[in-house]
Amino acid sequence: MPPADDVFRAPKGVHDVLPPESARWVDLVARFARRVRRAGYGMVVSPLFEHVEVFERVGEHTDVVAKEMYAFTDKGGRQLALRPEGTAGVVRAYVQHHPTPPWKVWYVAPNFRYERAQKGRYRQHWQVGVEVLGTDDPGADVEVIALLDGFYRDLGLTGVKLLLNSMGDAESRPGYVAALREHLLAHADALGDEFRARVHANPLRVLDAKVEDWQDVIERAPQLTEHLSEASRVHFELVQEGLQALGIDYELAPRLVRGFDYYTSTTFEFQTAALDAAQNAIGGGGRYDGLAEQMGGAPTPGIGFGAGIERVMLALDAQGDAPMLGGLDVFLVDGLGAPGGTESLVLVELLREAGFAADRAFGGRSVKAQWKAADRAGARFGVMLGRDEAARDAVAVKDLFSGEQVEVPRTGLVAWLQARTAGEETTA
RNA sequence: GUGGCCGUAGCUCAGUUGGCUAGAGCGCCGGGUUGUGGUCCCGGAGGUCGGGGGUUCGAAACCCCUCGGUCACCCCA
Numbered sequence: 287m288p289p290a291d292d293v294f295r296a297p298k299g300v301h302d303v304l305p306p307e308s309a310r311w312v313d314l315v316a317r318f319a320r321r322v323r324r325a326g327y328g329m330v331v332s333p334l335f336e337h338v339e340v341f342e343r344v345g346e347h348t349d350v351v352a353k354e355m356y357a358f359t360d361k362g363g364r365q366l367a368l369r370p371e372g373t374a375g376v377v378r379a380y381v382q383h384h385p386t387p388p389w390k391v392w393y394v395a396p397n398f399r400y401e402r403a404q405k406g407r408y409r410q411h412w413q414v415g416v417e418v419l420g421t422d423d424p425g426a427d428v429e430v431i432a433l434l435d436g437f438y439r440d441l442g443l444t445g446v447k448l449l450l451n452s453m454g455d456a457e458s459r460p461g462y463v464a465a466l467r468e469h470l471l472a473h474a475d476a477l478g479d480e481f482r483a484r485v486h487a488n489p490l491r492v493l494d495a496k497v498e499d500w501q502d503v504i505e506r507a508p509q510l511t512e513h514l515s516e517a518s519r520v521h522f523e524l525v526q527e528g529l530q531a532l533g534i535d536y537e538l539a540p541r542l543v544r545g546f547d548y549y550t551s552t553t554f555e556f557q558t559a560a561l562d563a564a565q566n567a568i569g570g571g572g573r574y575d576g577l578a579e580q581m582g583g584a585p586t587p588g589i590g591f592g593a594g595i596e597r598v599m600l601a602l603d604a605q606g607d608a609p610m611l612g613g614l615d616v617f618l619v620d621g622l623g624a625p626g627g628t629e630s631l632v633l634v635e636l637l638r639e640a641g642f643a644a645d646r647a648f649g650g651r652s653v654k655a656q657w658k659a660a661d662r663a664g665a666r667f668g669v670m671l672g673r674d675e676a677a678r679d680a681v682a683v684k685d686l687f688s689g690e691q692v693e694v695p696r697t698g699l700v701a702w703l704q705a706r707t708a709g710e711e712t713t714a
Numbered sequence: 715g716u717g718g719c720c721g722u723a724g725c726u727c728a729g730u731u732g733g734c735u736a737g738a739g740c741g742c743c744g745g746g747u748u749g750u751g752g753u754c755c756c757g758g759a760g761g762u763c764g765g766g767g768g769u770u771c772g773a774a775a776c777c778c779c780u781c782g783g784u785c786a787c788c789c790c791a
Binding site: 295296298348349350353354371397399401402403404405406407408411412413415491494495496497544545564565567568569570592593594595596597598617619621623652653654655656657658659660661662665668670672673674682684686689691 | 715716743744745747749750751752764781782783784785786787788789790791
């Protein structure tokens with residue numbers, strides 16, 4: 287057991303999200319929710335953990351399953367695992383509840399992977415994502431990609447590149463994999479045991495390897511898109527037509543295979559130039575037309591994506607976006623000095639009920655300190671309950687941007703603030 | 715899981731070949747202003763030097779272990 291000093295801090299590879307940075311976190315999720323709701327998606331909240339078999343359908347030879355899963359046995363002897371990615375649980379829910387297709391859902395949820403942390407890679411990370419089950423219409427592929435593209439635009443994220451590929455369908459895949467394996471094995475003797483092992487486990491996973499010595503062989507490998515079945519080829523073309531019609535730029539990436547075995551047909555990944563770190567993928571996804579069937583459901587096509595919140599925020603940081611301020615409309619200064627400050631308590635609640643973001647100081651601090659707190663809170667107005675004004679049943683209202691101050695009757699305060707902030711952006 | 719670099723106040727960092735009571739800036743709290751912020755001046759609080767062990771008359775500094783961070787690999791959001 288680690289010493290106590292190491293216990294009362296976040297475990298390795300995980301972190302807290304605190305104000306003020308968390309304001310951007312909230313804003314990001316809100317923008318995502320707004321965009322997907324406009325496209326007819328409903329929210330799905332699936333469990334944080336599932337039977338381990340659910341995630342094994344992601345691919346037993348993938349790193350995510352083979353070496354990064356937070357698996358455990360519960361007190362009933364069940365083999366469970368914390369969700370390592372978003373799609374499997376949603377598909378499991380679809381199979382279990384058989385909703386009417388097409389089923390269009392979105393989520394925001396944490397994922398867990400036991401891996402060595404570095405910038406943009408954590409043991410718990412959050413993703414927003416969507417899944418569309420029950421249609422193989424290429425229009426669904428385009429819609430999903432357009433949603434993610436639009437989300438990045440909503441955030442003002444620049445330097446984003448869309449990589450697009452097709453993994454082929456059940457008909458085209460075996461022939462391609464055989465051709466690829468043959469090509470790779472022809473060079474296996476020169477490239478060592480690890481290369482050979484990868485080829486045997488899953489030749490597709492060799493395609494996006496970064497090992498320098500392998501690049502020459504990978505360059506000359508047969509390409510997926512040259513082995514597509516007629517149906518897959520047409521589907522891929524229609525997806526590209528749709529993206530072009532929407533003015534979404536993309537780049538064909540024949541060696542983009544991504545990390546999960548379930549992908550078929552369309553796969554895509556958004557990369558940012560803002561992070562020149564190794565972790566430049568800020569979102570990605572694709573089709574998984576066989577996954578529901580593998581979970582015991584009826585054959586059901588599906589497509590979706592996940593986008594990493596932490597990485598998107600890192601990209602925003604890198605392009606110099608300052609975290610948003612949670613500015614207040616009003617900060618209340620209590621100049622009466624009555625114990626408990628009941629009058630300011632009542633007034634600040636009145637302002638909040640009226641829809642203003644209003645706050646006040648605790649602990650009977652000096653008037654000077656309260657004004658300072660008002661400034662630090664980024665408040666638009668300071669409202670002071672003072673003895674002089676109280677005698678006239680009024681309050682002093684100071685515009686903290688301009689510095690001008692006026693006296694306003696207490697009963698007219700809400701109306702006065704509403705008039706003054708008309709046209710300005712408030713929380714009201 | 716493998717390898718490199720790094721851990722001193724809330725934050726960013728200084729701290730000489732091992733030697734006084736471990737410092738600075740910013741931030742925070744208070745005062746200057748009997749009721750007015752953002753500027754300025756004065757004062758104050760805040761540190762198991764990541765943790766444990768060792769070497770030494772003496773360790774923030776040197777050695778070992780450990781925890782954490784960071785970067786790269788593997789791979790991914």
